[in-house]
Amino acid sequence: MPQLDTSTWFTTIMTMLLTLYLIMQLKLLNMNPRQLPLTKNPNLQTHNIRWQPKWTKICSPNSQSQQF
Amino acid sequence: MNENLFTPFSTPTILNQPATIPIILFPTLLILTPKHPINNRLTTIQQNLTRFTLKQMMMTHNAKGQTWSLMLTSLITFTATTNLLGLMPYSFTPTTQLSMNLAMAIPLWAGTVIVGLRFKTKNSLAHLLPQGTPTPLIPMLVAIETISLLIQPVALAVRLTANITAGHLLMHLIGNTVLALSTTNLSMALLASTLLVLLTILEIAVALIQAYVFTLLISLYLHNNT
Numbered sequence: 001m002p003q004l005d006t007s008t009w010f011t012t013i014m015t016m017l018l019t020l021y022l023i024m025q026l027k028l029l030n031m032n033p034r035q036l037p038l039t040k041n042p043n044l045q046t047h048n049i050r051w052q053p054k055w056t057k058i059c060s061p062n063s064q065s066q067q068f
Numbered sequence: 069m070n071e072n073l074f075t076p077f078s079t080p081t082i083l084n085q086p087a088t089i090p091i092i093l094f095p096t097l098l099i100l101t102p103k104h105p106i107n108n109r110l111t112t113i114q115q116n117l118t119r120f121t122l123k124q125m126m127m128t129h130n131a132k133g134q135t136w137s138l139m140l141t142s143l144i145t146f147t148a149t150t151n152l153l154g155l156m157p158y159s160f161t162p163t164t165q166l167s168m169n170l171a172m173a174i175p176l177w178a179g180t181v182i183v184g185l186r187f188k189t190k191n192s193l194a195h196l197l198p199q200g201t202p203t204p205l206i207p208m209l210v211a212i213e214t215i216s217l218l219i220q221p222v223a224l225a226v227r228l229t230a231n232i233t234a235g236h237l238l239m240h241l242i243g244n245t246v247l248a249l250s251t252t253n254l255s256m257a258l259l260a261s262t263l264l265v266l267l268t269i270l271e272i273a274v275a276l277i278q279a280y281v282f283t284l285l286i287s288l289y290l291h292n293n294t
Contacts (some may be wrong), residue, residue: 004166005167008088008167009165012092012167013168015093019095021142023093023157024095024099028141031099031118
């Protein structure tokens, strides 16, 4: 059976490793499309811009002077 | 007769240089990479297919298993395109080479076992003993389960090799038969239809790739979770 002729095994295995693990994966990585600019959610900025009262307590000068 | 049958499976050489290198590298040329947000139809078809298989394969895994998604997607794409290209007449199919299938199966299987042993040692070792076995049978059953675990990579490789080789051989044989019987027209029609049916059934070579990746997936799944 010619498949059991081990003289060609090295070439075959090396090429397969190269193809499978390097080239194929690089191609698949580049397959993901870049996002269209319009598909980004425009409402992200208006999510939460109200000042929450707990931040006043944390960010006030009195509390910050205690932190080193 | 023996020499003639198996010569399609010997590694091809052009002017004594190994032609296996460009042959194995060829399927990567068929995978198109998109450059624009909207691509042509072929690229979009490939993209959708890849995304579909990726989703189907990786749905059952947790976050840790999904780190393998690139490896498994490239595996299934490579094996599927290689096997389908081998269906063309006079082509060489690299997956008929035991060397390549062993080199694919053993590292990937060993990777899944090592991941399972490293991160979930107790769980993966507990798989060696099925639940509810009577106590005197335990040593024997552990030995049997260990053997069945160790035989997984060999089974993966030999399964792929044998299936593809057998299919190709059968097509060669039936083709030769049809040619030899073409003088007597009665049998030829029947055999030609058999060859056609066999060819379409042999596009269950793609199902074989499914089987390959799926069995690999199953072992990965088992080793990662419970």
